[in-house]
Amino acid sequence: MFASIKWKFIVVCFLLIFIAMIIVGIFIFGRLESQQILNNTNSMEQHIETIIKTSSYLAEDNWLNVSEQIQETLNEWKIDGNETIYVIYNDEFPIIIASSSKQYEKLIGQNALSYKSIDPTLVLKAYGGDRANEDIKEKNENTVYNHIAYPVLDEVGKVKGVIYMTSDLQNVYTVVNESKKILTSATMIALVITILLGYLIASSITEPIRDVTNKAEEMASGNFDQFVDVKSDDEIGQLASMFNHLTLKLKNTIQEMDLERSKLDTIFNYMAEGVLAIDLDGNIIHGNPIAMDILRLAGEKDNNDNFTPYINKLLELIDIKNVNFEQISTLEGHKALAIDSYVYKVKYAPFKDEGNNIAGLIIVFQDMTNEHKLDNMRKEFVANVSHELKTPITTIKSYTETLMDNGIDNETGKMFLTVIDNECDRMARLVKDLLQLSNLDYKKTVWKKEEVSINKLLEDILLKLEFAFKNKNHKLELNIKELPDIVIDKDGIEQVILNIISNAVKYTEDNGTIEISLTDENNFINIKVKDNGIGIPEEDQKRIFERFYRVEKGRSRELGGTGLGLSIAKQIMEAYQGQIVLNSKFGEGTTVEIKIPYEKV
Incomplete structure (x- = not known):
């Protein structure tokens, strides 16, 4: 029953009224009782002060001499039957010398500190010069009395006696109790009214809500x-x-x-690329017809029971079991997947569920068979041309050297022979570069790692290029950090560094500045080469590492470039698991950073 908002509302209203009335009652009754007692205390003090002012006998210093007259004064004084006055005088110890009690004759001469109706604490406090009062419940009775001890002072301020007065507070508590009964009755009536009104108000609220709830249930069913x-x-x-x-x-x-x-279904089913969705466990969630055809799953159900070897191969390629789904950057990427005679570029990225949690991977298959074939043809062409040209070039070089050694007198003949010799050298360099690229493509390069001082290696390279620097009057700024010996392939790394610095010299105008720095960071040697040369246009920067690609073809040929130097350098660094980072602005200069992994000796 109390699960209904109607009854919750009624209970809340009931509790609010009930608690409010309790709080109000406690406050009112406490205040009423305090005020009634205070009024009683003030009335008692006024009686005592009146007696003191009107009685000439109380003005005497020795009350024992006038005790009978004081008693007669109290007998004549009209005192309420609920009040009792005791006149106490200190003769060796406080004694009662007069009282308004009907049994005053038995009280006269008694020790005030031991009399049951007198609180000795209040008497002693009054003899200290202070007025004292307290509510005291009589023993073996339920009646509470208000006690006041009033000191009477002489002309010099010394206490000569105490007037002690008690008053029955029964009337006060009778008024308070009657007030409690009235408030309790009012509270009960208010609670009954609250329940009735709460029920009516709650019904007016819950009925429309119940109607909305029923309609919502119908909507949940699809209506x-x-x-x-x-x-x-x-x-x-x-x-x-x-x-x-x-x-x-x-x-x-x-x-x-x-x-x-x-x-989306139409686009998904008729798009040219294959698209596959898998969950975190590698289960196929969905795939378009192209993807099903690529993975030979057409006509089969998408579940683990119908995995083909191509699915297993795909999951091994992505290595889904070791994928760190917490790092988005490690998920996005692309790889190549070979199926029969076809090659597909496999791109994949994570997708998230409604809770923004990674739910799996979206895999896209892009047919790269033709591009793959063209790339293989290009690589084979480089290898074949290199092998075909090497023999005739060697023969031409041999004959040219022979003719030059025979000392032909004709200066023109020597000039032609020199041109032939230079061209042979150029073709030999081309063949050498092509052969090196071929070896790198087919991973035939043998790396000869040895202990090398990178500082000495850089010093030797700069020494080789010293003439080039002086010839173009370049200003060379060095920031070389002394580094420990490392284990690297000296020839390969030297070729990379020499190529980068040579390009900086070639493409920096006369009187230019070249800055070279050498540092290490996180097991990488960082060699940064910065020049203020002609720079590289932004549209050419993405292709600068392609084979035979030149920004300014005519100028590159004049400077003796083959268009293969940067390609070789990049492939050497990739084979060495290093990096070449290029940053250039056309007309302002170029910065190239070589990052070489190394092992400390």
């Missing part, structure tokens, strides 16, 4: 033609209006989603 009646303009009415608005928006949204899903 979206649900509308609720709007019976008011308050929050409940606004809820009903928003529910009707939500119903219309939901119907429109579902229609739009169905349309978009239809579009």
